[in-house]
Amino acid sequence: MASAQSHPSFPTRPYASTLHGKLPERNTASTFGASSTREAARLERERQERERAQREREAQSQVAAGSSNPLNSLTDEQRDEVNEARIDYHEFKVALKALGFDLPKGELLNLLTTHGIPPDSQQQQGPQVQSSRHALSAPVSPGRLLLTLPAFQTIAATLISQRDPRDEILRAFALFDTDNKGMISLEDLRRVARELGEGLEEDELVAMIEEFDLEGKGGVGRDEFVGICMG
Structure with missing residues (x-):
């Protein structure tokens, strides 16, 4: 048998490997940073665009509201006449x-x-000037005095801020209880529903009375009505 001949060895490489069995590492931090920067810039552009569109809508709304208010078309002199x-x-x-x-x-x-x-x-500028002029004028009976628009607004605002919700509810109760019997009967409810154009069936009206008639007296009393309205 022929003796096995050894294979000639490969010549050594004249250069050193730069891989050393590994893939080249990527700079993931810089790649992620660049992507984040681009994404942040895109989001910022979108935010600025939304804000700009919102400002334009608000400006258009203000223009529309101003054009629909007749007071805005008046001159300063005409405004003074109104005031x-x-x-x-x-x-x-x-x-x-x-x-x-x-x-x-x-x-x-x-x-x-x-x-x-x-x-x-x-009409003078400021309450002190009005008071001094009023003092210099001849006495006028209260029934002949006049109210300016700002004075009426002040009075109305004061009265509204002092309004008792219970008083409002009792006034509403009186619209039902027109004969002052102290409760809202089925007939009262039927009449108000008819006046308001509410197409309620008879069984619905009966159910409303029965639900809130806690004492079984055939109607909703004043205190029960207040309790319903005030929750």
């Missing part, structure tokens, strides 16, 4: 009643005495 509008005792009484305040005559006259001005006086 100098005055109401007398009877107009004052009707205006307050429209807001739900049915004040007795004595209270109305007291308010006119405090906030009113004489019919022949010119």
